[in-house]
Amino acid sequence: MDRPNKAHTFITAAIMTMALLITLLVSQTTWHALEEYRSASDSAVAGEISIHLVRASGTQALERGFTSGVLASRTLPDAQLVEIIQQLRQSGDEHQKKAFALAQKFIEKHPDDFALKVGLQHEVDAENSLREARKLVDRQFNGERQLITPQEWFNEMTYMIGHNKHFRDALSSSVLEAPIVSRPYWTIRHWAWRISENAGRERGTLAINVAGNSPLSRDTLEQLNGFRAIVEHELEMLSSTKMESSVDGRLVRAIEEMEALFFEEYETTRGSVYAAGDTGDYPLSRDQWLATATTAINSILNVSEVSSQIIHEVVISTRESKLLITKLYLLLLGFTIVLVVLAIRKVKQSAKALVQSKEFAEKTAEVLETEVNERRYLEQSLRSSQEGFRSLVMQNPTGIVVVNSVGEGLFSNLAAQKMLKRTEEQFKTEGIQIPLLIGCQREVNIICADGSQGKAEARISETVWNDSPSTLILLNDISERKAAQNEIEHISYHDALTGLPNRLLFSDRVKHAVARAKRDKTMLALLFVDIDDFKVINDTLGSAVGDELLRQVASRLSDCVREEDTVARMGGDEYAILLESVKHLDHVKAVSEKIETTSSGQFDISDHKQHLSVCIGSSVFPVDTEDPDTLIRQAHAAMFHAKEEGRGKTRSYIEDMSLRFSLRLQLENRLRKAVENEEFVLHYQPQVNLHDNRIIGVEALLRWQCPERGLVYPVEFVSTLEETGLIVSVGRWVLHTACSQNKRWQDAGLDHITMAVNVSPIQFSSHQMTDTIIEVLAETGLPPCSLELEITENALMNHPAHCAFMLRELKVLGVNTSIDDFGTGYSSLSYLKRFPVSKLKIDRSFISDLPHDANDASITKAILGLGNSLQLDVLAEGVETKAQLKFLKKHGCEEVQGYYFSRPIPADELTILLEKQSSESVVI
Secondary structure, three states: OHHHHHHHHHHHHHHHHHHHHHHHHHHHHHHHHHHHHHHHHHHHHHHHHHHHHHHHHHHHHHHHHHHHHHHHHOOOOOHHHHHHHHHHHHHHHHHHHHHHHHHHHHHHHOOOOHHHHHHHHHHHHHHHHHHHHHHHHHHHHOOOOOOOOHHHHHHHHHHHHHHHHHHHHHHHHHOOOOOHHHHHHHHHHHHHHHHHHHHHHHHHHHHHHHHOOOOOOHHHHHHHHHHHHHHHHHHHHHHHHOOOOOOOHHHHHHHHHHHHHHHHHHHHHHHHHHHOOOOOOOOOOHHHHHHHHHHHHHHHHHHHHHHHHHHHHHHHHHHHHHHHHHHHHHHHHHHHHHHHHHHHHHHHHHHHHHHHHHHHHHHHHHHHHHHHHHHHHHHHHHHHHHHHHHHHHHOOOOEEEEEOOOOOEEEEOHHHHHHHOOOHHHHHHHOOOOOOOOOOEEEEEEEOOOOOEEEEEEEEEEEEEOOEEEEEEEEEEOHHHHHHHHHHHHHHHEOOOOOOEOHHHHHHHHHHHHHHHHHHOOEEEEEEEEEOOHHHHHHHHOHHHHHHHHHHHHHHHHHOOOOOOEEEEEEOOEEEEEEEEEOOHHHHHHHHHHHHHHHOOEEEEOOEEEEOOEEEEEEEEOOOOOOHHHHHHHHHHHHHHHHHOOOOOEEEOOOOHHHHHHHHHHHHHHHHHHHHHOOEEEEEEEEEEOOOOEEEEEEEEEEEEEOOOEEEOHHHOHHHHHHHOOHHHHHHHHHHHHHHHHHHHHHOOOOOOEEEEEOOHHHHHOOOHHHHHHHHHHHHOOOHHHEEEEEEHHHHHHOHHHHHHHHHHHHHHOOEEEEEEEOOOOOOHHHHOOOOOOEEEEOHHHOOOOOOOHHHHHHHHHHHHHHHHOOOEEEEOOOOOHHHHHHHHHOOOOEEOOOOOOOOEOHHHHHHHHHHHHHHOOOO
């Protein structure tokens, strides 16, 4: 009875295990459905928050425009207008309050989402700031003196609306997972917000001028054109969506209504306002302009409202479907549990009956089994004596072949037949074509019947077959193992991207080549090739374009050398070339020139056309050294010095290069340590207005407070920061530190000045530059108008289209820009007039010999005239003498900077100067 009990237990346990697995599977599916429902619920709440923020931003934009117009008119508003403004405030605050309440609960459910916490805190800070600004407006409406200017009010409201936008973006990127069908409507709502916000800024700006009957200044026109460019671009994108068949009909109608209002009455009225902008004699009143513009902008907000409603409907529909699915899965789980319980009970009953039947059958079969087993044993013993050996040998995975003394095949198993692709009959007639060395174990080449080849490990020994002396051959196929070894060896010694030899294989080939050159008494040369500005190309166009460019350069370099020469990729954008059997140094020069010519051609990569230049360094055996490793280091040092001299340079190794290269590596390592230890400091040099000799700005200048060398100036380390990429992190630190310092001066009640910060070309080419500036200004609280970014002339002209776009974005932000070192590059005036810069800085090289050098005097006067004609401020750098100052004053220069007034000084010393200026009205 012991065996039936075990069987009964086993069957029951198996059925219960299966039931448990089914229950767990259904439970897991139900849990996943619950998670999807929670996610859909979160999406619904996030969508509701976004709707309230969009509506709050719309009413705040109206409040911004109406209030700006009232403040600009400098007259007390009538009661009806005040009531309209109060209603707008109440409506916007109500939506803002609902959004804050929902967002607070939402963040409590997602406590680890740092972006949402920061976004909400910024929202609260902006609302507090807006509340204080409204108090000033109300006091001014009640007849008090001017407490807040129209522009300050306009900026405060724009700041609040911008934070609403950033918080919505944080919701959509960090939390909200909208269904695929609603994603186009998120984009459409984003376009609509961009149109309404920039049109709203245009409305408020024009309302200020219409209310004050003020002509439109050049700066105002540039700002308005920036708003208008964004509006027209987004209108074009928005209008194109209504042609798509999948767009909701409500949205199409809203877009058509918006186009009718926007392109008819509003466009006509707007054109008349711009036409009167030169004189300030506007054909309509402030209220008429605000009413017309508000009607058009409300049609845009209606598009945003319709998009939000569609998104909300999709999210709610998704949530309801997820809820329904969750309920169904819960019912399924309960039903499954009931079925499992019933099934287990039924299985127990059936298993018990089965075990009882099995007990009887086993007893009956035991007698028969004994007889059958005895008969089988006798038959099996007989067969095994005949077939045991053959069965064992035929199924053995090792190939087994037996041949007679003359090489004719006597036997082959299946493994041997499969390995050599021969039948048993072919083995008997053809034998096997390998040397038969008795007692040998070695690797042999095998040739299959179809002509293919492979590798095998063969063991050969003597045997007896059918009472005759024979030879036994055991074969193990090692073809795949050998192929894998060869592949691993190739990967170890070749570059995965280009297929060229890598640094390890190249070093090995150089060692062997040096040995041959010593034996044959010949020369060889090493060339190191580096692509100029590859990092900029890679960062700007993407790694896919960069990889394809590296492959094409590798192909062109291979075409420049002989078959017996070696081209290798050493890493990054560095290549190395080994030229063997060099008979004359002119051969090295000819190859270098060929590489330079070939590499400077046009590269077509996807939709990009790129022109390159390369720097080349060379060393020659045995002229420079006889040591292979030293030869490689010398060629690399020569390439490094070619790069130091500029783009497209070629240099041969000379004796002191290795030392200079070693010093360069030491400096790079020390700078990395300086970044970690925060050893950098800022000094500030005043910028003075010559009309009243007052400080109007300062330039932040980077210094390295090195513990070993003392104070180190940028000329010694900035280029290294740029080459290593450290300039990005150091540049952000400079920007943050300078803005924080200027904010502390402003908070101390000192004169408001502009903080000028130099921007590296690498920083300016980055797509994150604008985001970095926005983050720093938000973190420090410095107004954008108090920051000025200095970009060198050459940096602007390297990528003029990208730079023009970046400068326009900075202009919209309110950040000033200036062209540094002006006159030392090759500016195109057609680009210069399109760059929205505010200042030109004359390079100190043109100031140092004034007024005695006639050429410098002519250039300086020309730059001053150019700045005046383009309505740009001009600042002269490096002013050190009274004669220089007198010359600049005489020819209309208004701003100067240099040792004549002050050297660059620490922040505490400059604070003393600013305090003196604030108290005495005279600084220098």
